[in-house]
Amino acid sequence: xxxxxxxxxxxxxxxxxxxxxxxxxxxxxxxxxxxxxxxxxxxxxxxxxxxxxxxxxxxxxxxxxxxxxxxxxxxxxxxxxxxxxxxxxxxxxxxxxxxxxxxxxxxxxxxxxxxxxxxxxxxxxxxxxxxxxxxxxxxxxxxxxxxxxxxxxxxxxxxxxxxxxxxxxxxxxxxxxxxxxxxxxxxxxxxxxxxxxxxxxxxxxxxxxxxxxxxxxxxxxxxxxxxxxxxxxxxxxxx
Amino acid sequence: xxxxxxxxxxxxxxxxxxxxxxxxxxxxxxxxxxxxxxxxxxxxxxxxxxxxxxxxxxxxxxxxxxxxxxxxxxxxxxxxxxxxxxxxxxxxxxxxxxxxxxxxxxxxxxxxxxxxxxxxxxxxxxxxxxxxxxxxxxxxxxxxxxxxxxxxxxxxxxxxxxxxxxxxxxxxxxxxxxxxxxxxxxxxxxxxxxxxxxxxxxxxxxxxxxxxxxxxxxxxxxxxxxxxxxxxxxxxxxxxxxxxxxxxxxxxxxxxxxxxxxxxxxxxxxxxxxxxxxxxxxxxxxxxxxxxxxxxxxxxxxxxxxxxxxxxxxxxxxxx
Amino acid sequence: xxxxxxxxxxxxxxxxxxxxxxxxxxxxxxxxxxxxxxxxxxxxxxxxxxxxxxxxxxxxxxxxxxxxxxxxxxxxxxxxxxxxxxxxxxxxxxxxxxxxxxxxxxxxxxxxxxxxxxxxxxxxxxxxxxxxxxxxxxxxxxxxxxxxxxxxxxxxxxxxxxxxxxxxxxxxxxxxxxxxxxxxxxxxxxxxxxxxxxxxxxxxxxxxxxxxxxxxxxxxxxxxxxxxxxxxxxxxxxxxxxxxxxxxxxxxxxxxxxxxxxxxxxxxxxxxxxxxxxxxxxxxxxxxxxxxxxxx
Ligand SMILES: Nc1ncnc2c1ncn2[C@@H]1O[C@H](COP(=O)(O)OP(=O)(O)O)[C@@H](O)[C@H]1O
Ligand SMILES: [Mg+2]
Numbered sequence: 001x002x003x004x005x006x007x008x009x010x011x012x013x014x015x016x017x018x019x020x021x022x023x024x025x026x027x028x029x030x031x032x033x034x035x036x037x038x039x040x041x042x043x044x045x046x047x048x049x050x051x052x053x054x055x056x057x058x059x060x061x062x063x064x065x066x067x068x069x070x071x072x073x074x075x076x077x078x079x080x081x082x083x084x085x086x087x088x089x090x091x092x093x094x095x096x097x098x099x100x101x102x103x104x105x106x107x108x109x110x111x112x113x114x115x116x117x118x119x120x121x122x123x124x125x126x127x128x129x130x131x132x133x134x135x136x137x138x139x140x141x142x143x144x145x146x147x148x149x150x151x152x153x154x155x156x157x158x159x160x161x162x163x164x165x166x167x168x169x170x171x172x173x174x175x176x177x178x179x180x181x182x183x184x185x186x187x188x189x190x191x192x193x194x195x196x197x198x199x200x201x202x203x204x205x206x207x208x209x210x211x212x213x214x215x216x217x218x219x220x221x222x223x224x225x226x227x228x229x230x231x232x233x234x235x236x237x238x239x
Numbered sequence: 240x241x242x243x244x245x246x247x248x249x250x251x252x253x254x255x256x257x258x259x260x261x262x263x264x265x266x267x268x269x270x271x272x273x274x275x276x277x278x279x280x281x282x283x284x285x286x287x288x289x290x291x292x293x294x295x296x297x298x299x300x301x302x303x304x305x306x307x308x309x310x311x312x313x314x315x316x317x318x319x320x321x322x323x324x325x326x327x328x329x330x331x332x333x334x335x336x337x338x339x340x341x342x343x344x345x346x347x348x349x350x351x352x353x354x355x356x357x358x359x360x361x362x363x364x365x366x367x368x369x370x371x372x373x374x375x376x377x378x379x380x381x382x383x384x385x386x387x388x389x390x391x392x393x394x395x396x397x398x399x400x401x402x403x404x405x406x407x408x409x410x411x412x413x414x415x416x417x418x419x420x421x422x423x424x425x426x427x428x429x430x431x432x433x434x435x436x437x438x439x440x441x442x443x444x445x446x447x448x449x450x451x452x453x454x455x456x457x458x459x460x461x462x463x464x465x466x467x468x469x470x471x472x473x474x475x476x477x478x479x480x481x482x483x484x485x486x487x488x489x490x491x492x493x494x495x496x497x498x499x500x501x502x503x504x505x506x507x508x509x510x511x512x513x514x515x516x517x518x519x520x521x522x523x524x525x526x527x528x529x530x531x532x533x534x535x536x537x538x539x540x541x542x543x544x545x546x547x548x549x550x551x552x553x554x555x556x557x558x559x
Numbered sequence: 560x561x562x563x564x565x566x567x568x569x570x571x572x573x574x575x576x577x578x579x580x581x582x583x584x585x586x587x588x589x590x591x592x593x594x595x596x597x598x599x600x601x602x603x604x605x606x607x608x609x610x611x612x613x614x615x616x617x618x619x620x621x622x623x624x625x626x627x628x629x630x631x632x633x634x635x636x637x638x639x640x641x642x643x644x645x646x647x648x649x650x651x652x653x654x655x656x657x658x659x660x661x662x663x664x665x666x667x668x669x670x671x672x673x674x675x676x677x678x679x680x681x682x683x684x685x686x687x688x689x690x691x692x693x694x695x696x697x698x699x700x701x702x703x704x705x706x707x708x709x710x711x712x713x714x715x716x717x718x719x720x721x722x723x724x725x726x727x728x729x730x731x732x733x734x735x736x737x738x739x740x741x742x743x744x745x746x747x748x749x750x751x752x753x754x755x756x757x758x759x760x761x762x763x764x765x766x767x768x769x770x771x772x773x774x775x776x777x778x779x780x781x782x783x784x785x786x787x788x789x790x791x792x793x794x795x796x797x798x799x800x801x802x803x804x805x806x807x808x809x810x811x812x813x814x815x816x817x818x819x820x821x822x823x824x825x826x827x828x829x830x831x832x833x834x835x836x837x838x839x840x841x842x843x844x845x846x847x848x849x850x851x852x853x854x855x
Contacts, residue, residue, distance in 0.1 A: 021367040022484050032485040037440030039369075050435065050436075052431065071434070071439075072431075072435055073433075073434045073435075073436075073438055073439045073440070076434070076435055076436055076437040077437045081435070082435060084431075084432070084435075087429075088430035088431060088432035089427075089429070089432065090424065090425045090429055090432065090433070091428050092427070092428050092492070093242070093243055093421070093424050093425070093428065094241070094242035094243065094423065096241055096242055097241045097242055097243045097421060100241045100243075100421055101421045101422065101424075101425040101433065101436055102406065102422055102436040102437070105418075105422065105423070105425075105433070105438040106436065106437040107437070109417075114241065117241075127480075130242075131242050142381050149436055152436075182553075205548075225539040298655065300657065300658065300661050302665075347837060347840075347841060351840060351844075352657070353655075353656075353657030353658075353661075354587075354591075354592060354593040354657055354660070354661060355840055355844070357593065357595070357661050357839050358593060358791050358795060358840070359742075359834065359836070359837055361788065361791065362788065362791070362792070362833040362836045362837055363837060364708065364710070365785075365788055365829075365830075365833050366830050366833045366837075369827065369829050369830045369833075370827065370830065373826035373827055374826075375826075382749075405714035452681075476784055476788075477672070477781065480665060480668070480669045483662065483665055483666075484666070484669065487666070489663055514638075516677060517677060519669070519673035519676075519677075520670065520673045520674055520677060522669075523666050523667075523669035523673055524666075524670060525661065526665075526666035526669065526670075527641065527663055527666040527667060527670065530642060530659060530662045530663045530666060531640075531644070531663060533615065
């Protein structure tokens with residue numbers, strides 16, 4: 001059974017199609033790369049999957065259940081968890097409590113949430129700053145923390161919007177390893193990235209968007225070698 | 240235990256110590272006048288605690304706490320005036336009225352942010368005050384209402400007010416220690432992120448408004464029989480200003496700040512009155528200085544001081 | 560004749576609502592914050608005008624500009640000391656921008672009220688009138704001489720603000736910063752200076768309104784509190800940040816109140832605007848007269 005099904009999703013801003021009739025499926029346990037030049041509609045698509053934007057048309061189905069009209073918090077509880085391109089954490093509570101918010105919000109009891117949060121802090125090397133208010137973390141640490149909040153409860157699917165952009169290589173390494181390990185255990189991901197080598201290395205399959213539409217979808221190597229994809233990257237502002 | 244919980248516990252224990260001192264105060268403070276001053280400052284403390292829940296913890300700029308206290312007071316006053324119902328029965332009615340109106344206000348400001356919340360709540364507060372002040376046939380308008388006393392002497396009021404502050408503080412502590420505490424702070428810091436982690440913004444924001452309004456209303460219901468006369472002036476913006484000052488000075492978004500702030504601002508204000516009545520100027524200046532330079536208020540300063548002591552590095556102070 | 564009378568009275572009140580709201584909306588346009596001390600600039604203007612005239616005997620034609628200067632100075636100092644951090648890296652304080660602006664201007668409002676209450680006293684002072692003529696017949700409408708003069712000056716100043724925004728380089732810079740702060744600073748405009756200038760102008764306008772109305776409202780420490788509430792209504796109604804909207808909404812509110820007081824209820828006349836404010840924010844947050852949707 002297809003795990004996540006996106007059918008005819010579209011979004012207009014003013015008259016302009018930011019996302020135009022997008023179809024694709026993600027199978028359980030897949031790690032799919034979502035690539036495309038700046039402004040091609042990747043973030044907008046993610047916003048519709050996570051419920052932050054209401055689509056103008058189309059449906060999103062998760063494990064056979066249509067979630068298109070579900071509000072953000074219900075979708076999160078249904079297992080669609082996302083990371084934002086511009087980091088969002090709770091600045092005035094501690095790093096640990098940021099994780100606890102996610103744990104409790106997603107239904108864990110206090111004790112389980114704490115156990116889970118401690119384990120994640122260790123895994124992400126955030127333990128030294130556990131008691132620090134998140135507003136005082138470095139940019140990279142904040143990103144790492146937001147990344148962590150996606151995994152307090154194993155998500156059905158994790159939507160990651162440029163998790164590796166503008167972070168220190170050591171933190172990129174931590175997140176990359178984490179993604180690979182979870183993927184090996186069967187975790188499903190949709191990974192938006194500008195970083196071609198990263199996508200090439202991590203994702204068996206990639207979807208490339210351009211100007212709101214899907215340009216290519218398939219084996220990552222094939223997609224990256226697709227003349228239309230190369231053209232789109234060269235024609236647009238290649239990253 | 241999360242850090243938020245740890246902070247809450249320290250603040251809660253601190254507030255209990257202070258309230259215990261207030262309980263012992265009448266042993267030395269035998270002046271009826273000064274007991275009255277403490278009663279009024281506890282009345283403000285309750286409002287400050289209510290306001291702190293919705294604004295300090297949840298980040299919704301509510302400029303209506305005094306209006307909700309006024310609503311509570313009029314709940315008691317109107318029942319007694321029109322039907323001769325005892326203030327004791329008026330208390331739950333006044334609290335329910337404040338909670339109900341708080342629910343309406345909470346729903347109205349639900350989609351709004353920042354300054355728009357402030358403007359809406361301010362307007363709402365003024366509407367409540369103007370309606371009560373102009374409905375002469377029902378409320379006697381600016382003349383106010385007489386409310387029968389329920390006790391002889393000051394001390395019973397003193398301990399009633401104190402007991403209610405303690406109980407509300409315990410209830411708030413229980414609420415804040417539950418997931419609600421985490422969620423409210425998450426909503427305050429970033430609504431979008433909070434929703435993305437399964438937190439229902441609608442539910443928690445509305446709940447914060449209702450509970451906060453009920454606490455402010457409760458303050459008013461207890462104040463009415465103590466004061467004996469209530470008027471729409473209870474709901475003046477200036478009184479809201481006093482509540483805001485108390486919390487900002489005591490420490491916004493802490494369990495102890497509202498109590499410390501209210502006792503300090505009101506009681507110290509009365510003391511300073513004898514040396515020249517400059518207290519409100521001083522407190523307004525303090526509000527500006529704290530907001531401008533140091534969000535933690537007095538409690539935050541103490542925390543900072545404690546952190547500088549050797550061996551107390553890890554607890555994580557709330558300095559901004 | 561009642562309708563005409565009510566319309567004229569309403570418009571005359573509305574001019575002062577507009578005068579107050581212009582400053583507030585300009586500040587919102589530049590800094591995206593609401594100045595909760597705006598009413599106190601008005602109060603300070605009323606006192607400056609009244610006390611200089613009555614206590615020092617300065618002629619009213621000098622005390623009016625003096626009130627404007629004092630209000631402008633106050634606005635400028637407020638911006639330099641309290642608002643600057645809003646665009647000079649506020650994140651380190653731990654207070655969100657909105658929270659900070661609201662609390663700090665609310666605190667300023669309390670400070671000014673209590674300062675005046677302590678230094679000058681809580682009792683109201685009645686300001687001198689600009690002209691002695693008690694009654695002026697304007698066709699069928701009878702108006703008080705001072706009120707007429709004050710309204711005329713108010714209209715002139717509003718027209719002046721429009722001309723300034725439209726025809727001067729400085730006015731265009733203000734609009735540029737309001738539209739796109741970053742873009743404007745890239746184009747060589749110093750947003751900090753523009754903010755300070757706008758705050759000064761806003762303070763000056765409010766103080767001007769306070770001075771003009773001093774003989775009618777009687778200066779007292781809290782005289783600005785409710786006036787400020789009215790200007791919030793107007794600013795929201797006109798669309799936050801829109802000067803033209805503020806003027807239209809100010810006149811509209813004046814007329815609506817004067818009709819409402821007669822046809823709906825005199826006692827509740829002050830609540831009309833507040834109810835409208837809440838309804839507007841609920842259903843049309845860009846304002847009744849705002850064109851563009853502003854995200855709230
Ligand atoms: N809230 C919005 N309002 C108007 N246009 C938007 C909005 N969000 C995105 N867009 C536009 O939609 C297009 C797609 O943007 P986005 O999804 O952010 O692209 P990507 O993430 O691929 O860089 C862009 O042209 C962008 O300018
Ligand atoms: Mg993007």
